[in-house]
Amino acid sequence: MRIIPVASGKGGVGKSLVAANLGVALAQVGQRVVLADLDLGASNLHLVLGHHSPHAGIGTYLNDTRSNFNDVIADTDIRGLRFIPGDTEIPGLANLRSGQLKSLVKRLLALEADTDILILDLGAGTHQSILDFFLLSGQGIVVSAPAVTAVLNAYVFLKNTVFRLMFTVFGKGTIARSYLEQIRKDGSGPQKLYIPKLLPEIKARDPAAHDKFMARLEHFHPRLIMNMIDDPKDADVAMKIRRSCSEYLDLKIEHLGVIYRDSMQDVALSSRLPIILYKPQSVLSQAIYRIADKILQSDEDKFILDEKEIDESFQEAEAEAEVDFDNKMEYVEDLLHSGALTQGDLIETVKSQQFEISKLRKESNFLKLKLSQAIAKGFTP
Numbered sequence: 001m002r003i004i005p006v007a008s009g010k011g012g013v014g015k016s017l018v019a020a021n022l023g024v025a026l027a028q029v030g031q032r033v034v035l036a037d038l039d040l041g042a043s044n045l046h047l048v049l050g051h052h053s054p055h056a057g058i059g060t061y062l063n064d065t066r067s068n069f070n071d072v073i074a075d076t077d078i079r080g081l082r083f084i085p086g087d088t089e090i091p092g093l094a095n096l097r098s099g100q101l102k103s104l105v106k107r108l109l110a111l112e113a114d115t116d117i118l119i120l121d122l123g124a125g126t127h128q129s130i131l132d133f134f135l136l137s138g139q140g141i142v143v144s145a146p147a148v149t150a151v152l153n154a155y156v157f158l159k160n161t162v163f164r165l166m167f168t169v170f171g172k173g174t175i176a177r178s179y180l181e182q183i184r185k186d187g188s189g190p191q192k193l194y195i196p197k198l199l200p201e202i203k204a205r206d207p208a209a210h211d212k213f214m215a216r217l218e219h220f221h222p223r224l225i226m227n228m229i230d231d232p233k234d235a236d237v238a239m240k241i242r243r244s245c246s247e248y249l250d251l252k253i254e255h256l257g258v259i260y261r262d263s264m265q266d267v268a269l270s271s272r273l274p275i276i277l278y279k280p281q282s283v284l285s286q287a288i289y290r291i292a293d294k295i296l297q298s299d300e301d302k303f304i305l306d307e308k309e310i311d312e313s314f315q316e317a318e319a320e321a322e323v324d325f326d327n328k329m330e331y332v333e334d335l336l337h338s339g340a341l342t343q344g345d346l347i348e349t350v351k352s353q354q355f356e357i358s359k360l361r362k363e364s365n366f367l368k369l370k371l372s373q374a375i376a377k378g379f380t381p
């Protein structure tokens with residue numbers, strides 16, 4: 001069973017959209033897919049799937065010792081796709097206790113008997129249980145958007161996964177673990193640590209733990225999806241994440257592809273259908289099909305990537321961004337000619353995009369201000 005966790009760091013960048021539509025696309029080509037809503041504090045995957053508010057889900061299973069895990073797995077209208085809702089109304093669920101996490105992971109792994117692909121829609125942020133779910137696979141998906149905050153959060157998320165991986169690999173009581181814990185206590189938490197600087201320190205103190213970690217890191221290649229892009233130039237941002245990961249985390253990430261912002265998604269959402277069913281020919285749906293294809297074609301056991309393969313994945317994503325942009329433009333022209341889209345609709349879309357741009361600009365200016373204040377106080381970026 002392939003496990004595909006979908007995470008992001010920042011909320012609202014499209015994790016649930018990617019998880020749900022990928023689930024449908026993979027089921028449509030004959031895979032037996034289970035889609036689990038693990039955004040336990042704020043689950044809403046059922047909305048993207050077009051389901052009504054679910055009555056029982058993972059929350060019910062975790063809170064009621066008499067409940068049966070199989071009862072929370074629901075069939076969907078799509079052949080081959082099953083769905084595990086999260087439960088929206090149970091407070092405190094975002095912070096799973098370690099016993100709850102273990103029990104849930106065990107149940108999820110047991111799905112292997114009749115499942116080819118398990119997709120996990122994770123919550124935003126870097127809570128420990130989110131990191132642990134993400135680390136169930138060596139090829140989890142990180143969704144980002146071109147906005148500065150989204151990129152920053154995607155990077156911080158990846159940084160936290162690498163540190164969490166270290167903690168799990170270094171057993172309790174080992175010298176490496178004590179060293180890491182000491183650094184943490186001294187106040188130089190993960191935000192300030194650079195893996196390439198840290199690794200030689202660990203190697204000098206505990207070579208066995210160091211080698212064990214390196215062996216795991218070699219099999220850990222998260223995959224990036226750049227969502228909500230408006231222009232091929234937005235795709236360049238992915239390179240920044242790649243560079244930071246490689247320089248500061250010793251982490252090689254792969255590019256799974258770009259997805260354009262598509263106004264059709266709002267219509268699909270209000271029609272209570274995943275866009276891939278509502279408008280399979282839309283640019284967004286086509287991007288999802290392409291990503292599903294890449295997942296199926298990649299060798300699930302072959303986690304070791306070389307630099308050439310990574311380069312290719314980035315080049316391919318950039319080329320796809322160009323092609324999709326042209327298709328998007330053609331699509332708009334077709335809609336205008338056929339009358340499906342009026343000049344008025346087009347003006348409205350441009351206006352709302354201008355609003356988004358000015359919002360992003362404000363966000364970026366705010367961040368610049370914060371950064372210059374921090375630099376003035378002696379912080380070196």
Ligand SMILES: Nc1ncnc2c1ncn2[C@@H]1O[C@H](COP(=O)(O)OP(=O)(O)OP(=O)(O)O)[C@@H](O)[C@H]1O
Pocket residue numbers: 008010011012013014015016017018039123124227228229259260261262263265266269284
């Ligand atoms: N490519 C896209 N084009 C248009 N709308 C999009 C696109 N991707 C996501 N959206 C919309 O953006 C909003 C956020 O998406 P989604 O709920 O999938 O994000 P999320 O990362 O799961 O958020 P959360 O952190 O709250 O769980 C939704 O309204 C969704 O329909």
Ligand SMILES: [Mg+2]
Pocket residue numbers: 015016017039044045121
């Ligand atoms: Mg979500």
